[in-house]
Amino acid sequence: MSENKRKNTKKIIGGVIVGAALLIAGVTASLFIEKIPNGYVGVVYSPNGGVKSDTLDQGWHLVGLFNKVTEYPVRMQTVNNENIKVATSDGKNIEMDIAYNYVVQPDKVVDLFNKFGAVDVETIENTYLKTRLWDAARKSISKYSVIDTYGQKSAEAAADVQKTFADDMKGLGFLIDDLTLGVPKPDKATQEAIDARVKSSQELERTQTEIKIAEAEAKKKKIEAEGIADYNEIIKKSMSDEMIKYKWIEKWDGKTPKATGTDSLLQLPLDDQEKK
Numbered sequence: 001m002s003e004n005k006r007k008n009t010k011k012i013i014g015g016v017i018v019g020a021a022l023l024i025a026g027v028t029a030s031l032f033i034e035k036i037p038n039g040y041v042g043v044v045y046s047p048n049g050g051v052k053s054d055t056l057d058q059g060w061h062l063v064g065l066f067n068k069v070t071e072y073p074v075r076m077q078t079v080n081n082e083n084i085k086v087a088t089s090d091g092k093n094i095e096m097d098i099a100y101n102y103v104v105q106p107d108k109v110v111d112l113f114n115k116f117g118a119v120d121v122e123t124i125e126n127t128y129l130k131t132r133l134w135d136a137a138r139k140s141i142s143k144y145s146v147i148d149t150y151g152q153k154s155a156e157a158a159a160d161v162q163k164t165f166a167d168d169m170k171g172l173g174f175l176i177d178d179l180t181l182g183v184p185k186p187d188k189a190t191q192e193a194i195d196a197r198v199k200s201s202q203e204l205e206r207t208q209t210e211i212k213i214a215e216a217e218a219k220k221k222k223i224e225a226e227g228i229a230d231y232n233e234i235i236k237k238s239m240s241d242e243m244i245k246y247k248w249i250e251k252w253d254g255k256t257p258k259a260t261g262t263d264s265l266l267q268l269p270l271d272d273q274e275k276k
Contacts, residue, residue, distance in 0.1 A: 041106050042057075
C-alpha cells in the first residue's frame with residue numbers, strides 16, 4: 001500500500017472515531033440533562049434504585065443516565081369537575097359543577113411520588129382528587145336543603161365543601177383554595193318539587209302584598225273618615241243660632257220670605273209697612 005493510501009486510510013479511521021465519539025457524547029449529554037419548567041419541581045427516581053430525596057427546581061439539571069423525573073406543579077392550578085352527584089338534607093338528588101384551585105407544597109412532592117408512583121398530576125386530579133372532592137361535597141351538601149343550595153346559603157355551602165376538602169388534602173401536600181359551586185342541576189322529580197315550591201312562595205308573596213295594600217287602603221280610609229268626622233264636629237260646635245242667623249242674613253236678598261210664622265225656618269222682623 002502506498003504512503004498516500006495509508007495516510008488517507010488513517011484520516012478516514014480518525015474521522016470515524018471522532019464522529020462516533022461526538023455522537024456518543026451528544027447522546028450521553030442529552031440523557032443526562034433534564035429541564036424543569038417554571039412553576040414545577042421534579043422528583044428524580046431510578047427504576048432500580050428508588051426515589052431520590054433531593055428534588056429539582058425549575059431550570060436545567062444533570063441527572064443520572066438511567067434516572068427519570070416526574071414533575072409536580074408548585075404554582076396555582078385550576079381544576080373543573082362537572083356533574084358531581086350529591087344529595088341534600090331533604091333527600092333531593094342534584095348534580096353540581098365544582099371548580100377549585102390548588103398548589104402542591106414543594107416539600108411534599110416526594111411523599112406524593114411514594115403514594116402515587118410515576119404518574120402525572122393530571123391523572124391524580126382525575127382520579128384520587130376527584131373521588132375525595134365528591135366525598136367532601138357529599139358530606140357538606142347533605143347539611144343543606146335543595147332550596148339552600150340555590151339561595152343565600154350557596155356561598156356557605158361552598159365554604160363548607162372547601163374546608164372539608166382542604167382539610168382532607170392538606171396532609172398530602174395539596175393546598176386547596178377558591179372552591180366554587182355551580183348552579184345545582186336537579187333530577188326531574190326534584191325540579192318539579194322546586195318549581196312547585198317557588199310557585200307557592202310567589203303566590204304567598206303576592207297574597208302578602210295584596211294584604212299590605214288592603215291594609216294601607218283601609219288605614220287611609222279610616223284616617224279620611226276620622227278627618228271628616230272631626231271636621232263635622234268642629235263645624236257643628238261652631239254653628240250657634242247667632243251664627244246661623246248671621247250666615248242667613250249674609251245671603252238674604254232683602255225680600256220677605258214666603259214662609260213665615262212659627263213654623264218657618266227662621267223668624268225675621270217684618271218691615272214697618274207690613275206692621276202698619
